[in-house]
Amino acid sequence: MAETKQLPNRSEVADELKWDLTLLFDSDDEMRAALKQTVALVTDFVKLEGQVGKSAQNLLNALQAEKQIDEQLEREYVYAFMRRDSDTTDTAAVSVFGEAANTLSKLGAQMAFLEPEIVAISDEQLAQFQQAEPQLAEFEFLLKKLRSQRAHVLSDVEEKLLSRAQKSLDASEEIYNTLNDADLDFGQVHNDDGKLVQLTHGNRSQFTESQIREVRKEATLAYEKPYQKLRNTFAQTFNSFVDSQNMQAQIRHYDSARQAAMSGNHIDESVYDTLVKSVNDHLSLAHRWYALKKRVLGLDTMYKYDLNVPLAGSDMLKTTFEEGKQMTLDALSVLGPRYTAGLKQEFDHRWIDAAENKGKRSGGYQISVYDANPFILLNWTDKLYSTSVLAHESGHAMHSYFSSQAQPSEYADAPIFLAEVASTFNENILTDYLLEKYQDDRQKLIFILEQYITGFIGTIYRQTQFAEFEHQAYQAQQAGTTLTADYLDQISGDLVNKYYGPSVTETGTRTQSWAYVPHFYMNYYVYQYATSQAVSTALSQRVWQHEDHALENYFSFLEAGGSDYPVNILKHAGIDVTTDQYLKEAFKVFEQRLDQIESLLLK
Structure with missing residues (x-):
């Protein structure tokens, strides 16, 4: 046995x-x-x-x-x-x-x-x-x-x-979270040693990144299975949530739920549309990456379950929780002693829930209490990805930490449009740190660059894909269409194929591609991941390169919290999100790193 x-x-x-x-x-x-x-x-x-x-x-x-x-x-x-x-x-x-x-x-x-x-x-x-x-x-x-x-x-x-x-x-969100976190059973799958292991939200990446194709295929199909089995329940839950948001927008005299979600922070809807257009204009870069990966892996057909296998070979830079904390501290030391002192408070006083256990909520998040401290939920695996998540959520935590020190409680919480800048900023700094540290190690450079590229695609391309799906679903429901599982499968599947391009072949069910996303129950949340990643790319480059006043401006951003409209706070930090310039800058960095890994891989 x-x-x-x-x-x-x-x-x-x-x-x-x-x-x-x-x-x-x-x-x-x-x-x-x-x-x-x-x-x-x-x-x-x-x-x-x-x-x-x-x-x-x-x-x-x-x-x-x-x-x-x-x-x-x-x-x-x-x-x-x-x-x-x-x-x-x-x-x-x-x-x-x-x-x-x-x-x-x-x-x-x-x-x-x-x-x-x-x-x-x-x-x-x-x-x-x-x-x-x-x-x-x-x-x-x-x-x-x-x-x-x-x-x-x-x-x-x-x-x-x-x-x-x-x-x-809001009951649909709670029903979804209970269903997704407490009731789904993904069963057991074989690991690289041929042993049966329980598949969970937290350990899924360990299987999908396996060098053994059958291992990642089995895990991918097993993860999709319960979503497919409960597809109608997931669809009805999502339909109910979208209906409630559209209804509330209507009775508050908004034209749409999107307008309602964005207008409270004075963010024009054109910011959303500009993001979608800019990402669609740069889809060729993502398609180029998938074509390169298919070529290097030597695959005649590359399925979705092949996308996450590291090209550098073995899973490099594995870190325990303690090692991940130290790596995060070392990388973010560029922000100076004041920032690292805040991180040490977080690390030394148990603000973090790190280990996965039965019944624990999946994923990761940060939540803050004004007159106490921030808290972070993780589901740690000894991978570089977990350290990236730690850096990400610590960005949220330090944003809350510094804004709570500088602002009264009514302004301490930054809106999500700003909060995700602070988190992805830390991920960018971690990447810069690792690329510099391992600049003479070809294999580790390939591994780090692929982690960056995968993260960029996951944050800018994937979240924009989700934003397109979300907006189509809201518009359809507002127009009277019931969001059935078949309908959601269709619009999600079409978008998946558009974003992945011709080098990637579908496999399994389309349901999991939309049913597993908890952020769809946060009402026009996902687009802000993409805008924030683009903004933080520009800001982090300035700090990493020690540009004049860059660090000072960044701390002013952290301390501002929600004391002004997001567009104004970012303008003070040197970023204008009312144009597409910040997106062009982000895609420029992405293309440079794509060039770099292509050169390393094809040597």
């Missing part, structure tokens, strides 16, 4: 590989007690209903009270969120998250009167309030941003109703 490797239970994972939730609360009961206190604050807060616009003091009191409540709710909700994500099969963790989510929804409905009352204040009256009460200066941008959306703020009663219904409207 072949040996079977199983994931550990949560209780079997060493403490040093788990985040320390006592940095927030010592226990579930302590969190519940704090949540009750927050509920009491909201009981006092609602006494301001109908009074917010009557005086400068009332407006200030409302804004300060909301700020305090939001800070406390963030701490309580994030604790429960991480408890659940640590082990989605733990009924106690799922229960405490449910309590926090339900309370958050109810309190949001009770507090929903605030925005309509602020919007109802006339410009003249607000100017008088601001002159009479200097402390309102802290909230100037918040008020400006909120009032700029006044055409989309509903009546007090409507806002309360919508807020109360939010948990139900």
Whole structure:
């Protein structure tokens, strides 16, 4: 009988590989007690209903009270969120998250009167309030941003109703996460030694990068199988989510869900369309890479399961979690002692949950608590890719860390359009560091360059492919088309073939190509990965090459948080996203590295 490797239970994972939730609360009961206190604050807060616009003091009191409540709710909700994500099969963790989510929804409905009352204040009256009460200066941008959306703020009663219904409207996301993280079973597959191993979200890359073709084929088909089996459930879940987003956009008087998603941060929809056009204009570079890889591998037919096998041969630069942390520190030392001191806080005080365990949420993310610290979820494998993910999520964490030090809580969280710049910036710096460190080692250079090329394609090309899929799905649903599994397979499959080009042949099912993407439940999120990668390419090159004021400008960007509109913050950092110039710069770097690896491979 072949040996079977199983994931550990949560209780079997060493403490040093788990985040320390006592940095927030010592226990579930302590969190519940704090949540009750927050509920009491909201009981006092609602006494301001109908009074917010009557005086400068009332407006200030409302804004300060909301700020305090939001800070406390963030701490309580994030604790429960991480408890659940640590082990989605733990009924106690799922229960405490449910309590926090339900309370958050109810309190949001009770507090929903605030925005309509602020919007109802006339410009003249607000100017008088601001002159009479200097402390309102802290909230100037918040008020400006909120009032700029006044055409989309509903009546007090409507806002309360919508807020109360939010948990139900977001239920599709929770259903998807439970289905994807807790219920899917990919079965067992053979590893390179011929032993049976449980296939998971976290270890899939170990098989798809195998030098043995049958190993990667078996794993790829096994990973697709449960998505195919549940394709109609996944399609109905996604259809419900898109329908809820389109409905909310409609009742808020937006033309589309895309406009609703982008207008809150004053990002013109042309930024989205320019991205799609620019990437389509440069598809030949991606096709060139796949043709090169097919040639070097000596394949008559290259299937999708052949794409991830490293051309350098063995899996180089394997790193343990400890080694990955040190590599990240070494690479990011170019940002100076202040940045590395922040990283050491992250590494030394268990802000990271690294090990994979049964029931743990797949993938990786960063989530921050203003009056505590950022936290990172990983599912570590001893590959260079995991170190790249660590650098990526640490970019998010340090963005939160520095913005929380520099900004009040209402501006500490940067919008995603900016947050993904900080994360991909770190990945770019890590690549520069490794290319310099191993500049005389041909095989390692090939390995590093391929990691970069794969990452660039995964971030700019793949996320733009996802953006095209997402937009087509939203438009179709808005026009009355039900997003069936067959329909989603068709539009996704056509896009996959367009982006991969003639050198890559389809295999297996088309369903997995859209059903496995959790970011589709975040409403026009994915395009920002691509724009951010392009922006960070330009910024990281300036810092790496020690251009004048580049590091100073980058820290200003980190500290800005969400204190201005994203386009303005980036302009201060030297990037104008209203043109396609930043995209051209990114593709130029990509082409240079494609030239470099082609030269190395064809020597």
